[in-house]
Amino acid sequence: MLELWLYADDVISQLMWFDFPNYANTASKFRSVFSEFPFFNYVQSKALDDVLYTGKNFVACAPTGSGKTVLFELAIIRLLMETSEPWRDVKAVYMAPIKALCSQCFESWKKKFGPLGLNCKELTGDTEIDDFFEIQDSHIILTTPEKWDSMTRKWKDNCLLQLVRLFLIDEVHVVKDATRGATLEVVVSRMKAVHAYRTAQNPEAGLSMRFVAVSATIPNISDIADWLSNETGPATYLDMDESHRPVKLRKVVLGFPCSPNQTEFKFDLSLNYKMANIIQTYSDQKPALVFCSTRKGVQQSAAVLAKDARFIMSIEHKQRLMKYANSILDSKLRDLVMLGVGYHHAGVDLADRKLIEEAFTLGDLPVLFTTRTLAMGVNLPAHLVVIKSTMQYVAGSCEEYSEADLLQMIGRAGRPQFDTSATAVIMTKLQTRDKYMKLMNGMEIIEIHQVTVYLPSKTPHTTKLISASSPILGFSANLDRCGIEAKLQELCLRNLNSLSSIGLIDMDEDINIKPTEKILMNCILYIAWLCRNTEFRSKALVLFVQIELLSRSREFSDIQLRMNEKRSLNTLNRDKNRITIRFPIEGKIKTSEMKVNCLIQAQLGSISIPEFGLTQDTAKIFRNGMRISKCLSEFLSQRSKTGFSALLNSLILAKCFRSKLWENSPYVSKQLEKIGQTLSTAMVNTGLTTFSKIEQTNPRELELILNRHPPFGNQIRESVVHLPKYEVTLEQLPRYNCATAEIVVKVILKNQAQLLSRRTAPDHHYVSLIIGDSDNNVVFLQKLTDLVLLKCGSWSRKIEVAKASKGEEISVSLISSEYVGFDIQQKFKVYYSGARRFGADNPYNIPYNAAGQRPQHSALKPQSTDQATPQREDVTSATDQGDKRQCNHFCKNKDLCGHECCEYNLSLSVCVFMCIYVSNCASLCFPVKITEVLLLQSLSQSVSHSACVLLPPPPKGKVGVTVARKRSANQECSFSSYLKDLRSRCDTLAQTPVKRLKVRNSYYFGI
Secondary structure (H helix, E strand, O other): OOOOOEEHHHHHHHHHHOOOOOHHHHHHHHHHHHOOOOEEOHHHHHHHHHHHOOOOOEEEEOOOOOOOHHHHHHHHHHHHHHOOOOOOOOEEEEEOOOHHHHHHHHHHHHHHHHHHOOOEEEEOOOOOOOOHHHHOOOOEEEEOHHHHHHHOOOHHHOOHHHHEEEEEEOOHHHHHOOOOHHHHHHHHHHHHHHHHHHHHHOOOOOOOOEEEEEEOOOOOHHHHHHHOOEOOEOOEEEEOOHHHOOOEEEEEEEEEOOOOOOOHHHHHHHHHOOHHHHHHHHOOOOOEEEEOOOHHHHHHHHHHHHHHOOOOOOHHHHHHHHHHHHOOOOHHHHHHHOOOEEEEOOOOOHHHHHHHHHHHHOOOOOEEEEOHHHHHOOOOOEOEEEEEOOEEEEOOEEEEOOHHHHHHHHOOEOOOOOOOEEEEEEEEEHHHHHHHHHHOOOOOOOOOOHHHOOOOOEHHHHHHHHHOOHHHHHHHOOOOOOOOHHHHHHHHHHHHHHHHHOOOEEEOOOOEEEEOHHHHHHHHHOOOHHHOOHHHHOOOOOHHHHHHHHHOOHHHOOOOOOHHHHHHHHHHHOOOOOOOOOOOOOOOOOOHHHHHHHHHHHHHOOOOOOOHHHHHHHHHHHHHHHHHHHHHHHHHHHOOOOOHHHHHHHHHHHHHHHHOOOOOOOOHHHHOOOOOHHHHHHHHHOOOOOHHHHHHOOHHHHHHHHOOOOOHHHHHHHHHHOOOOEEEEEEEOOOOOOOEEEEEEEEEEOOHHHHHHOOOOOOOOEEEEEEEEOOOOEEEEEEEEHHHHHHHOEEEEEEEEEOOOOOOEEEEEEEEOOOOOOOEEEEEEOOOOOOOOOOOOOOOOOOOOOOOOOOOOOOOOOOOHHHHHHHHHHHHHHHHHOOEEOOOOOOOOOOOOOOHHHHOOEEOOOOOOOOOOHHHOOOOOOOOOOOHHHHHHHHOOOEOOOOOOOOOOOOOOOOOOOOOOOOOOOOOOHHHHHHHHHHHHHOOOOOOOOOOOOEOHHHHHHO
């Protein structure tokens, strides 16, 4: 067969015949993108016309190793040629099912497209990018379906998403995966909706969105082309079989007997002893790659093979292996490498993995055992690939590899630069041998699973949307296996009823659907609804309880508890001789949830985690934990305002996950650039546990502590100086009420001038101001960004605080979104008018009866003048004591209340109940309740604003003075009795008509 191979130079030069606006300035630059090869291979040449010379959607199915990535590069060049430089409003998205593929393309495209002025950005679970603000300057975005799904939930609110003009899908066959396929299809459907919305909003612009998808196995490629159709029709496609593979692949399926009584574990062990014979038979003395299902199985198989066979070719080969072994940290791996056998999995130290990859790539390591994660990521081709057992452990149970996994592993066979042929061997049971023989021929149809996850607003609309989606395309081609309309309607109603039963949607009899707050929050922040727990409704979610609930989230279901990890985890949990976690877990570590909880606390407590595998699990936990903790705080902030402590703790926990420190951790310096665990520990040991202490330390002293040269100390100190410093003040306005109080809250950025020149904190940093009362209610909640505070230096707001039943104190907290060491937490006492609640704190000393009620009094009687005469005498006697006396404000602590008349003794010429200047005093002399009727009856001629009633002074040294002094039973002040009776009658009134009682001295005896 004659194959066509086109030279890259000729292809680029032919672009001049097309009407591209930017060809003259840019075409010559594009040759550097393909500098690694002089011509396009047969697959690339066949796809060239559709990918480069047209703007139609395109799907390609070609064998592994045929250069499908080049098709993406051609599509990017087509996009660039259609637009003008500097390409500010053009974005292309590359989406692959695994992060390693994204990283691999990111490193490659950064070198190829960087010189053209294009900025590439990797957006996966390993990156800490959570919003579009950080990718607004990127031209090429490399992401995974899950990450892009979480980022595009609110696509109508973000104009950056509408700039996407090219959408590249790698390994499109993942759409049929039972767990991840739905996510991929939902993302593609959403991008179609973005394009439709953009076209409807601006039909004259003529902007298009192009889809290009590739895979190594798509038996029903025409269905995928129909799925990726647009208004002009289905996508064009190219289907290339295995005959066009650059390296011819021989597939061998070996069946081994397995009795019904034999477990999967024992069968897997038995295959270890057959490995040496298989490698010697099929490897042809060339590198072999063996895939195992577990990390433990990788190490066991490598150890057995090293005993059964020898792979060292010569003395020079042995010397090269010894050189690698001397640099390896893992002692077991070091011993195996010296025998020509190695292993590679996620639990191996990163430096060791790099050495193993280098040795295997150069051909110095004859046999490498690994898990399937290597097949999904690092490109390490081998002449021979062996899949040891077709079963894997998932969530504690055994299940078969998916077809996609098997094809990825087999795709590692063949080295185009060295081989013309390769071999793939699958070791399985005799009972399943025929199944895998058929599967290797690629006969399984691709269908997907969107119908169980999409939530529109109407069931008929749901049916219509699903009918146009790719699952129905698969159904249409297999009508003998599935019914259509009835099954589809039943499926929709069943899932909608399920969502309604757990409170995620509201649905009426007419099947009108409305999403609830709960599902909206989960969708926006990409949280599995199964992690939502009814325990979140508790008002007293303390910090350790929130960590326990978070540890049970479904996002952590892939974290497994391994037998060899239990000892290390139990040491982190409880150990008399070491620092342990903050909230110890009861008993031994027995479950995955306990493991997650322990690792979270160990990381937050800056406790060293001994094993590299646990360190990797911790990194994975915190990537998901940041999202879940943020969801929890957002969820609690939008529900009823009755859980102040729960919301406060959720904000603190979200900040702890971002900073990876407890909120009271002394290791605050870890948050600074260039400071890690070792240097932070050195600073803690010298007492530098706060930012203020670091700022006050001499730079030279910092360098001595950290064992660093100048100007390192200056750099650290400057970083601290340019961190934001906050202050919170509260002031109560002099408009008193018995039920509410008005408070002015002010947040001040103390170092505004310094931050205008430079800021250490990122632009998106913010603080949350949260105020709660004694009843655990949220009084006020506000987010304040540093950019807002920088404009004027402060922010203030007047708030109304309702009187709480359990006390008059409010709690004020200012919580940073990212930094530990910024938080401000303080208490503030609020004052109200009117009678206070009586009980343990009874300022008026009014007695209660057995039922807890005040005693009832008879009708009010006017006081006689002779009863008041002794009070006049007392007042006169007060003048003999230096003409000074204490005022009668009802303050518990007159040294702290702030009233001038409480702090200083007053002259008799001044009102004893009021402050020094009566007309300006905002305090209440008598916090009593009097009706308008009583006022008109008894005080119509007596009210004045000039002076107050003079009463006998209270005993010296008494705090919280009552209106009348305590006298003997026969000489109790008549006016005091009158006031008590007045309070008891008016306390049940709904309103307080009079806030202050002022009476002239001359009318005192007429009351």
